[in-house]
Amino acid sequence: MDLSNYRVEGFFDELTGPSGRPRVASRALWKYLKGLHPDELSDRRAACELASLTAGITFRVYIEDAGVDRAMPFDLIPRIIAASEWAQIQAGLRQRVRALNLFIDDLYNDQQIIADGVFPGELLENSENFRPECRGFSPPLGVWAHICGSDLVRDGDGTMYVLEDNLRIPSGVAYMLENRQIMKRVFPELFEDSGIQPVDEYCGQLFDTLASISPRPADYPNIVVLTPGMYNSAYYEHAYLAQQMGVELVEGRDLFVDDDDCVFMRTISGPESVDVIYRRVDDAFLDPEVFREDSMLGCPGLMRAWKAGNVAIANAPGAGVADDKVVYAYVPEIIEYYCGEKPLIDNVPTWKCGNPHERAHVLENLDQLVVKPANESGGYGMLIGPRSTKKEQREFARRIKADPRNYIAQPTLALSTCPTFAQSNVAPRHVDLRPFILSGAETFVTNGGLTRVALKAGSLVVNSSQGGGSKDTWIVDTEGA
């Protein structure tokens, strides 16, 4: 196929340099794509679509209150990162998650970071995800966020930044794993001696991470994945991970906590004890005894059992306190405070609207900035300044003044692009990257992660709930190739 006209102006492109020539790590792929006959290519695309359809890779979206299973759009052209660069990013993510876990543990215990004036204590008072019920408790190994999905973006000059950390119930890893399966099936020849690092150790590492926090280390742990049920948008992933780990996928009603604060699941042979719960249910719904009383998705008594040390819960209840756009703004200080090191990966420059100076700057520049509420996920409730109307800006100014603590603002990033199939040709589309970091007795970082891609020309919204798609992500070892 003809790639000679592929040029990207004003953005960093993941596969090609400014002259349109492929970067070192993408040379082999570029050469291969060029040699591919268009018919051959459309065959492969059809094979891909069929593969994801039969695998039933879907997520659920709600349109006018009706749930619809949508196939996750998948783009054939992978996103490539050189192994040498990835090694640095991995180190940065390890450092970051280590610091975040120390920070959460400190907040729920001594609050030394507040006493030392590094983190303002008043931020906790209206923090949506701070759980007073967790005060004075420290989970096994001091780890709160066992599974973290951090979103990375690359700016116009090629610098990688962390855009946000998802410490509550990050999702997307099943798509990462399935995307690789599809690519291997459709382009086997590309994987022969091209130095692409494998991704499929993830489920084994997840199992080991969960096993390492079991309250009964001597026995084979009884691990379960707790799902809100098949109408949840990520149910496909819950079922996938449970199956790959060979553990039971349970719903809240399958579990109960007895008077001795032990957790059991209801089986046809009677109660069976549970050691570790990988929960994909939000804090608020986890335990009607402690949180929302009307929740049917959790199990009464889970918090009792957790605090008694009879069951491990991943991610720990309350871990979301660090999954807050305002806390995010302090992560560089948090890393320096706990690790005594400079952050290896930077934050996107961030203004905190809670601070009067910074708020003034934000209110004056609403047409330039991206404004985000503290606790929304999935790209909801944001203002994208350069694409907003005056009316929307006035509305956001009102919201910020009414609740300044709840908002941060960032410059509009020139998100990097990656060649992507458009209607009939290959065109640049904006991407981000969500690697997953596992913390237990050991720390693991995925080789790559889930690359999300905005499918509309010029769009910056990559979320699958809003029409984004995904790509396979290759970490390519150029030295050995």
Place this chain on the structure above:
Amino acid sequence: MSMLSRLAENLYWHGRYLERAEDLARLINVNANLNLDLPKRIAPGWEPLVRITGAAATFAELHDDTDERTVVRFLLSDPDNPGSLRNTLEYARENLRSARDLLPREVWEQMNSLYLAGEDALTGPLSKRRRHEFLRELILDCQQIAGTLLGTMSQDHAYDFILIGRYLERADMTTRILDVRADDLLPDELGELPPFDAIQWMSVLKSMTGYQMYRRHVRTRVSGPDVLAFLLRDPHFPRSVLFGLGALESLLHDLPGDDDQALRAVTRMERRLNEMNLEGIKGERLGELMDELQLEVADIDRCIRQTWFLAG
């Protein structure tokens, strides 16, 4: 790791709903044939099917006419009929969905295509010829799922629960068919037997695919009491009630736990069935007996739920 009660319950209901879908398809096709074979004045028409499926009250609220179009639409796809074939297929699929990892992948795929074929056929108008064809294929598809399970699935507890659901549903359906049909067919006065009696009893056999086997094993001409005895008590025919109870007995034996109330309920029903005197039985009395058997089925269902499923 023992099986989750919720999954056991889902598989049990999957077994029940899939059997229900298949039996409903058989009933409709056989009834259509029967009506073609009989003169208008004695043809049973379509109303008995509404009674067999236990939907008489729902139907009466919605419709005045019991003509073929109305009844068949009601049974196949009426959104106001919770027991419609379309709903039954959906329940069979949804109950399988959460437990699909316990079964061979083909089974889920077959269930999915069956459901999609149903959605496809049952959303628009359906000519009689297309209808017959579709129902015939549906019966074969259900058989294919049963066959795939038999040929590829380990006979573990997951498999046991599907079969328990299937046999219990079949026993329930058989007693319902006999209840309604016998009411129409067995004269209360020992008078003249209707001339088309044999044809109608043949159709009862056919709705349970029992005609050929009856011919081979019973070796008498088709008559009411013999057909009754065959469908209720034949030890070798897989759709007879007694055969189903025997299967249930050995399946329940395999299940964990020391609570044998379900097993006791099954043996109680077997005893009841064996003690029944079917000689010279009349319509009304048969109806009472079938009602008793249906209560026994409901009791077995209750015991199974109490023993192995999530406390309701």
